[in-house]
Structure formats: structure tokens, C-alpha cells
Amino acid sequence: MIVRSPRALEFACHSSACRPPTSGGTGGSLPHSVTLPAGSSLIHVTSEAYAKSIQESGFRLSQNGESGPGVYTTPDPKFAAKIQRARGSYTDVATFHLQTNRPLRLLDRSTPEGEKHFRDLTMGTASDQRHLALKKAGYDGVSYPSSGTDHEIVVHDPSAFTIKEVKHTPRSG
Numbered sequence: 295m296i297v298r299s300p301r302a303l304e305f306a307c308h309s310s311a312c313r314p315p316t317s318g319g320t321g322g323s324l325p326h327s328v329t330l331p332a333g334s335s336l337i338h339v340t341s342e343a344y345a346k347s348i349q350e351s352g353f354r355l356s357q358n359g360e361s362g363p364g365v366y367t368t369p370d371p372k373f374a375a376k377i378q379r380a381r382g383s384y385t386d387v388a389t390f391h392l393q394t395n396r397p398l399r400l401l402d403r404s405t406p407e408g409e410k411h412f413r414d415l416t417m418g419t420a421s422d423q424r425h426l427a428l429k430k431a432g433y434d435g436v437s438y439p440s441s442g443t444d445h446e447i448v449v450h451d452p453s454a455f456t457i458k459e460v461k462h463t464p465r466s467g
Contacts, residue, residue: 324432326408330398336367336447336455337374338390345388353452361436362424364448373444391459398454401428403438425450
């Protein structure tokens with residue numbers, strides 16, 4: 295059984311507009327949605343080889359992932375550091391600090407109801423097409439707990455954010 299935190303997005307955005315309607319926020323009119331405001335900070339961790347490609351050609355949607363194609367990010371620097379440490383197969387690691395250009399409507403998978411809504415929207419859809427079903431329903435991405443208190447945000451449109459900084463970390467040892 296997975297226990298989902300009702301406060302999953304509080305550290306990502308402290309305004310009431312970013313919280314689901316049940317917590318006193320506006321949340322938006324889409325079911326089980328939260329709104330990540332323009333100007334929000336997100337972090338993406340990848341290998342140095344992929345970083346070079348991103349810097350030359352821009353982000354491409356990852357084809358692998360629980361929520362379908364997208365750019366997998368986190369608003370939490372501690373979780374980003376954990377991801378960075380876990381990327382043991384990478385020789386060198388790059389961390390992209392991003393800023394959203396516009397408000398993002400995210401399907402909130404942190405509750406059983408939100409998870410069911412995600413499954414209902416994507417049922418019968420190939421995993422590499424999930425983002426299209428979500429986009430058709432009006433969502434820009436997905437917000438969900440990755441494990442415990444760790445939290446990920448999957449953005450389905452790379453033009454929704456700007457790269458603010460890239461940090462390169464060589465592997466020691």
C-alpha cells in the first residue's frame with residue numbers, strides 16, 4: 295500500500311493557488327489538479343552526455359517513466375541531490391535549474407482519487423502516448439510522490455520552462 299502525502303506540493307509552491315481546492319486553494323477547475331505558478335523553480339538531473347544534447351537542441355520528452363513521456367523534474371533540492379547520488383551509472387552528472395514560464399495545470403496523483411483519475415484518463419493508452427491523453431484533458435503535466443516524501447513533477451511541454459542554470463558535477467572515485 296502506498297501512502298500519499300496530502301501536502302505533496304506545499305514545498306513546491308507556497309501560494310494558495312498551487313494547492314488543491316480541498317486544502318483551501320483554488321486548484322483550478324480540472325478534477326484533481328494543482329496549479330504550479332509561473333516563475334516556479336524545478337530541477338532536472340541527468341548525465342553529462344544528455345546535458346550536452348539538451349544545451350545544444352533543447353529538452354526532448356523522456357520516453358521512459360511512470361507518467362509517460364515528459365521532462366521529469368522535482369521542486370525539491372534535497373530530492374534532486376538524492377537523484378544525483380543515485381545516478382551511479384553516470385560518469386558525470388548535470389543538474390538543470392529551471393523556471394516555469396507560465397502557470398502549469400498538473401494532475402495531482404498524490405491522492406487515491408487523483409491516481410484513479412490518472413488511470414481512467416490513460417487507460418488503454420500506450421505508455422508512450424499518455425501525455426497526449428492528459429494534454430487532451432487539459433493538463434500540462436503530472437505531480438506525484440515518487441517515494442515517501444519525495445516528489446516529482448512531469449512536464450509534457452519543454453517550452454513551459456526556461457533553463458536558469460546548469461551545474462556540472464564530475465564523479466569522484
